Amino acid sequence: MNIRIALAGNPNSGKTTLFNALTGSSQHVGNWPGVTVEKKEGRLKKDSGAVLVDLPGVYSLSPYTQEEVIARDYLLQERPDVLINIVDGTNLERNLYLTTQLAELGIPMVIAVNRADIMQKRGESLHIDKFQSLFGCEAVSISALKETGMDALMEAVGRAKKAPKPLRFSPAVEEVLHKIEQTALKELPDWQKRWASVKLFERDETATVGLFLPEDTLQRIETEIAQVEEERADDSESIITGERYDAVTDKMEQLAKSRGRVSMTMSDKIDRIVTNRWLGLPIFALIMMLVYYVSITTVGTAMTDWVNDGLFGDGWHLFGNGTAAYEEAVTGYAEEHIWTPDWMREAEAAAAAEIAGAEDVVGAAQEKDFGAFEEAYEMYAPGIDEAGFSLTEPTDAALEEAPDPADYGQWIPGIPVVIGNALEAVNAAAWLQGMIVDGIVAGVGAVLGFLPQMLTLFLCLAILEECGYMARVAFVMDRVFRRFGLSGKSFIPILIGTGCAVPGIMASRTIESENDRRMTILTTSFIPCSAKIPIIALIAAALFGGAWWVAPSAYFIGMGAIILTGIMLKKTRLFSGHPTPFVMEFPEYHWPAPASVLRTMGERGGSFIKRAGTIILLSSVVIWAGSKLGFVDGQFMFSNDMALEQSLLGIAGNAVSGIFVPLGFGTIKATVATVMGLVAKEEVVAVFGILDFTGLTAIAAYSFLIFNLLCAPCFAAIGAIRREMNSAKWTAFAILYQCGLAYAVSLIFYQFAMLFTGQGNAIGVIAALAVLAVLAYYTFRPAERTPHLKPALQSK
Amino acid sequence: MKTLKETGIGETVRVVRVHGAGAVKRRMMDMGLTKGTEVYLRKFAPLGDPMEVRVRGYELSVRKADAALIEVE
Numbered sequence: 114m115n116i117r118i119a120l121a122g123n124p125n126s127g128k129t130t131l132f133n134a135l136t137g138s139s140q141h142v143g144n145w146p147g148v149t150v151e152k153k154e155g156r157l158k159k160d161s162g163a164v165l166v167d168l169p170g171v172y173s174l175s176p177y178t179q180e181e182v183i184a185r186d187y188l189l190q191e192r193p194d195v196l197i198n199i200v201d202g203t204n205l206e207r208n209l210y211l212t213t214q215l216a217e218l219g220i221p222m223v224i225a226v227n228r229a230d231i232m233q234k235r236g237e238s239l240h241i242d243k244f245q246s247l248f249g250c251e252a253v254s255i256s257a258l259k260e261t262g263m264d265a266l267m268e269a270v271g272r273a274k275k276a277p278k279p280l281r282f283s284p285a286v287e288e289v290l291h292k293i294e295q296t297a298l299k300e301l302p303d304w305q306k307r308w309a310s311v312k313l314f315e316r317d318e319t320a321t322v323g324l325f326l327p328e329d330t331l332q333r334i335e336t337e338i339a340q341v342e343e344e345r346a347d348d349s350e351s352i353i354t355g356e357r358y359d360a361v362t363d364k365m366e367q368l369a370k371s372r373g374r375v376s377m378t379m380s381d382k383i384d385r386i387v388t389n390r391w392l393g394l395p396i397f398a399l400i401m402m403l404v405y406y407v408s409i410t411t412v413g414t415a416m417t418d419w420v421n422d423g424l425f426g427d428g429w430h431l432f433g434n435g436t437a438a439y440e441e442a443v444t445g446y447a448e449e450h451i452w453t454p455d456w457m458r459e460a461e462a463a464a465a466a467e468i469a470g471a472e473d474v475v476g477a478a479q480e481k482d483f484g485a486f487e488e489a490y491e492m493y494a495p496g497i498d499e500a501g502f503s504l505t506e507p508t509d510a511a512l513e514e515a516p517d518p519a520d521y522g523q524w525i526p527g528i529p530v531v532i533g534n535a536l537e538a539v540n541a542a543a544w545l546q547g548m549i550v551d552g553i554v555a556g557v558g559a560v561l562g563f564l565p566q567m568l569t570l571f572l573c574l575a576i577l578e579e580c581g582y583m584a585r586v587a588f589v590m591d592r593v594f595r596r597f598g599l600s601g602k603s604f605i606p607i608l609i610g611t612g613c614a615v616p617g618i619m620a621s622r623t624i625e626s627e628n629d630r631r632m633t634i635l636t637t638s639f640i641p642c643s644a645k646i647p648i649i650a651l652i653a654a655a656l657f658g659g660a661w662w663v664a665p666s667a668y669f670i671g672m673g674a675i676i677l678t679g680i681m682l683k684k685t686r687l688f689s690g691h692p693t694p695f696v697m698e699f700p701e702y703h704w705p706a707p708a709s710v711l712r713t714m715g716e717r718g719g720s721f722i723k724r725a726g727t728i729i730l731l732s733s734v735v736i737w738a739g740s741k742l743g744f745v746d747g748q749f750m751f752s753n754d755m756a757l758e759q760s761l762l763g764i765a766g767n768a769v770s771g772i773f774v775p776l777g778f779g780t781i782k783a784t785v786a787t788v789m790g791l792v793a794k795e796e797v798v799a800v801f802g803i804l805d806f807t808g809l810t811a812i813a814a815y816s817f818l819i820f821n822l823l824c825a826p827c828f829a830a831i832g833a834i835r836r837e838m839n840s841a842k843w844t845a846f847a848i849l850y851q852c853g854l855a856y857a858v859s860l861i862f863y864q865f866a867m868l869f870t871g872q873g874n875a876i877g878v879i880a881a882l883a884v885l886a887v888l889a890y891y892t893f894r895p896a897e898r899t900p901h902l903k904p905a906l907q908s909k
Numbered sequence: 910m911k912t913l914k915e916t917g918i919g920e921t922v923r924v925v926r927v928h929g930a931g932a933v934k935r936r937m938m939d940m941g942l943t944k945g946t947e948v949y950l951r952k953f954a955p956l957g958d959p960m961e962v963r964v965r966g967y968e969l970s971v972r973k974a975d976a977a978l979i980e981v982e
Contacts, residue, residue, distance in 0.1 A: 698969060
């Protein structure tokens with residue numbers, strides 16, 4: 114059957130589970146045009162000619178939220194052949210309220226009463242057959258989770274040809290509705306008359322503006338409505354809403370067969386502890402730490418290290434076969450040829466003289482940790498040598514002769530090595546080799562390096578969402594966050610952002626309000642992610658002697674930026690919008706279904722790879738090219754050993770570096786490093802050797818730190834922002850805002866710090882004061898009052 | 910006038926009228942808080958706000974500021 118079926122129902126009614134059960138893997142997930150709301154479409158497993166569209170979960174079809182408008186516009190404009198209204202059998206009253214509205218749309222409908230399995234356990238049951246007489250359409254009892262009743266549902270869908278019976282309101286209201294139909298709606302097709310008359314009665318502007326009714330008609334309608342409103346001492350919208358619920362309550366009496374045992378549900382019992390006054394917060398902290406620990410610290414990092422250093426590095430031992438032997442051999446070698454007493458004395462002297470990084474080198478040698486030693490040595494040795502301690506000459510030679518891990522056990526060379534060898538074997542041109550290995554492979558490696566951590570995070574998040582815990586998080590955290598224009602659910606994305614902003618930004622999908630969602634997407638990357646830690650560490654080591662306060666200060670700056678942004682932007686018209694009350698349903702807890710969880714995890718992971726992957730890949734190649742192409746002695750050429758200053762990248766950096774002069778770090782290297790930070794934040798450190806950092810003053814370095822912490826995130830994160838905002842305009846706004854704020858804060862810091870150390874310059878300080886004044890204004894001004902429009906009829 | 914905000918934990922009240930206008934009022938009514946509905950106040954959040962109520966057979970979270978718009982008896 115080539116039909117289009119729409120699926121509508123309350124959030125938490127099991128709609129997604131049903132959708133998955135009916136469509137299997139043929140889903141396509143995207144966004145509704147121009148908004149951050151997810152759109153899902155798929156073909157039925159059992160009938161590939163039938164398309165199922167999953168409409169956003171809504172409680173009603175009011176004109177006030179994005180989701181509701183999307184749902185009703187789709188139904189009114191696309192006119193699907195059948196509408197499946199999924200209702201939660203354990204929560205029938207509120208679910209049927211939406212049903213009464215869906216019934217007015219003139220689309221053949223089937224009601225799927227879900228959670229049959231739970232209803233059975235509780236001893237609740239309904240007279241399913243009575244739905245036909247009460248609502249004018251068939252109802253089928255199903256359990257989307259256990260996949261029972263699916264066939265019966267599809268058969269009912271096949272039979273659905275007539276639109277259901279719309280609700281009959283009270284006589285006074287029905288009279289007015291009839292009058293409206295007579296006066297204004299005679300031209301309309303029959304199926305539209307009921308919907309339109311009710312919407313006109315409710316003064317629903319958005320729904321009726323397209324009718325182009327003449328002014329005098331509207332006036333007559335208005336008079337009728339006003340009369341009823343006066344008699345009832347209530348506004349028309351509330352009258353309708355109230356009557357719908359009254360009608361539902363009535364019908365419930367007839368539908369209920371047995372009410373089951375009335376006792377505290379399992380969810381209530383769990384919530385007694387989880388949202389308990391005293392235990393609520395500690396439990397939340399515990400769960401978050403657990404999630405973080407599992408995905409970032411343990412599984413995540415282990416896998417990421419393997420991907421970065423093994424798969425996309427030099428190589429690794431298969432199943433660790435040979436690692437122990439190699440480590441023993443290389444440690445023994447180092448003890449004999451590198452960590453000689455003379456050498457140790459020299460290194461310890463460097464450490465005593467507080468040369469940056471010397472302590473790390475010495476420490477690793479003392480602990481006989483060759484891996485850590487190699488890393489620290491590579492990073493800090495040039496600096497140590499510059500300071501006058503000669504370590505590198507003997508050590509470099511010794512490292513050349515060190516045992517090769519490939520000689521032990523089963524060694525699998527990393528992908529760059531394999532590809533590099535292959536290219537050399539076919540005598541590929543130098544630039545091609547470079548582009549493939551240093552550009553493309555390195556780029557892909559960067560993306561995939563993220564993947565293990567992300568997938569683990571996605572998995573944990575999906576489990577928490579599925580089981581119903583997220584709603585409790587919002588409940589507990591709401592009070593803190595709403596003061597800053599964020600929702601209680603904003604906390605999760607920010608927390609995840611401390612690991613990686615990409616899954617953090619994606620986690621913002623659970624936030625209902627579009628404004629809060631956008632705000633959260635905008636601010637998530639302010640909190641330092643794990644890729645920014647090397648920057649923080651290096652600056653702390655090089656310029657502040659490894660002081661303890663540098664790292665925490667970075668997190669405070671991040672949080673500060675989030676809070677400041679929330680306060681400032683909430684007051685602007687861009688974000689204030691319709692005030693909506695925070696009323697949120699607590700879904701029942703239930704065991705997360707493995708299929709759903711894995712599906713969500715796979716979908717988000719795949720989407721990340723596709724979006725972020727392409728961006729990172731492209732930018733890696735471009736930046737690689739920019740660093741290898743340049744002008745040597747006036748000639749434009751390609752060179753693998755291109756000096757930074759002569760390369761295109763360097764030239765561009767030089768041209769742009771002027772911007773950063775007021776911030777204290779207007780050098781070519783600093784500029785290029787910041788730009789490289791767009792590819793991946795770890796790149797910032799790669800551009801700088803330790804020497805370059807010591808070349809900046811402490812104040813300039815800290816200013817550099819602030820800027821890199823707050824400015825636009827890496828391309829992967831930008832890609833995630835683009836995907837979640839689903840709008841180029843908003844993405845551009847986000848990036849510009851972030852860079853703008855980074856610049857402002859860096860400027861203020863640098864200029865005032867210079868002033869307080871007696872090196873201030875007048876112009877700089879004045880500029881900083883001006884910027885500070887602007888920020889202060891936006892933060893402390895009273896909120897703009899959006900004039901609250903009472904929906905009035907408009908005529909064209 | 911007593912509102913939902915002044916209700917105590919464990920109390921069951923009945924909605925008399927929903928004040929406010931537009932989206933705010935509509936949203937609360939959409940979730941089932943209409944004239945004549947019974948509401949049971951279960952608890953407050955650890956930080957004191959929002960509150961958790963039972964209405965029409967399910968649990969709902971309502972901010973105190975919004976609860977102040979719901980007149981009850």
